[in-house]
Amino acid sequence: MSLTAHIPSHRKPRRSAPKSALRAGVAGGVLSTIAVAGAAGPAQAEPVTQTIEMPTLTSGLSTAVAASAEATQQVALDLETQAQEDAAATSAAKAATKAKAEAVRKAEAKKKAEAAAKAKAEAALRASRSEARTTLSASSGATAVAFSSSSATGSAASVVSFVRAQVGDAYVSGGTGPNSWDCSGLVQAAFRTVGVDLPRVSQAQSTAGTQVSLSNLQPGDILYWGGAGSAYHVGVYVGGGQFVGAQNPSTGVVLRPLSYDPPSGAVRVL
Template sequence: MSLTAHIPSHRKPRRRASKVALRAGVAGGVLSTIAVAGAAGPATAEPVTETIEMPTLTPTITAGLAASFAQSAEATQRVALGLELRAEEDAAAVKAARTAVKAHSEAEREAKAKKKAEEAAKADRAEAEATAERASRSSARTTLTPLSASSGSPSGSGSGSGSGSGAPTYSAPSKATGSAASVVAFVRAHVGDAYVMGSTGPNAWDCSGLVQAAYRQIGIDLPRVSGAQSTAGTQVSLSNLQPGDILYWGGAGSAYHTAIYVGGGQFVGAQNPSSGVVLRSLDYDRPSGAVRVL
């Protein structure tokens, strides 16, 4: 026996190959079993048998739901009708506003056109009167007969006349009496008033309107227009005028202007828009003739 046989070896004893193989086979079998079981899944799991119960629709519930649906539909329809009505009202209001604006614009245009036409007509009348007045001054007129040296001093003279001036003098009396005085006073009181075609007072006149008003205030109604006034009385000579006589320019029956003789070789008449009612000498615009009403 060796001297070292009783001393244990410090190395681990070797395992036998058979034991190692056995242990490896057992481990492999266990792992294979686990793998197969996992792959198969819960083959033995119990099926789900639990159910959910739905509520039973009774006639009462069904009727309530139907009523709710009907009310909701009716409310929706009312809202839709209301919106439709409001849209129609808004459209009508817009249309009415546009119509009103258009009517207002048309009314303004018509008013402007009417005013323009009136102004044009007024200007035409004024121009016609001015033309007639210029024509009357340039046409031949009846010459007033002057007094002779033996007739004594004249009772009146034309504008700018005086003693020894050589201007014509007139035999007509210079003072009015009775109704003639009222006619003269009336027209003299309106000297300075405006001339407006077609006006008969109280502060604006045309020529025949002033003559008619002067006689009307003493109770005599004369025709309204100059042509008729020029034949409303007895024709008198311009050399024999009396205060209150009606003077006219143009032909008797077709005169275009009239005035009142106030004495002293002067007359008062509504001349034209630029002059108004004026006091003038007969020499300023000699008349064509005269008629006596009083």
């Protein structure tokens, strides 16, 4: 036995020809397939690139944003304007309320002042009448004889006779006769009988002659009630402490003593 007979050979055993041929055919087919795929592959796998132009939105977007901003600003302006109008309306309402309250206050103050003035005038008139009554009462003893013994003469007698003749006639505001009179209408008509043309109203008649004291009256003197120049009633003194006057609708023309309604003063025309 040789020394090398047990040394294993490092060569691989040769494969059988049919298996080698088969493997070579398969390998060739695979390589052919890869070669064909390689040749056709790039043409099929290459991506198709196409440029698509998108519409430009910048202009439209800017317009929309601007419109939205303008609308927002307009709403803010409208709200501010409304707030200003509401504030002005509130201020005007407050001013109107204040003005109305001030007007009411002034009207009430004026009304109170007028009432106070009227009360003062009435009080003064009552005081004047009371003083006249006192004066007449105090002087009645000294002048009674003079009053009773006085007799009208001349023009004064005609005036006294006329007014006495009208006693019982009706009182009518604005009346000038012949059967109805007011106070100044009767006095004017009486003096017209002696050619004296007196003013028509009592205010003017109370200053038509010379002022005389109530303690020194003569028949035919004009008596007045109220102030000289602002008298509200007149009559004629007929002597004996009496007067004739157209008093009011309920009494008509009457003959009364001075104490019935003491006059404020007297004037002498004749």
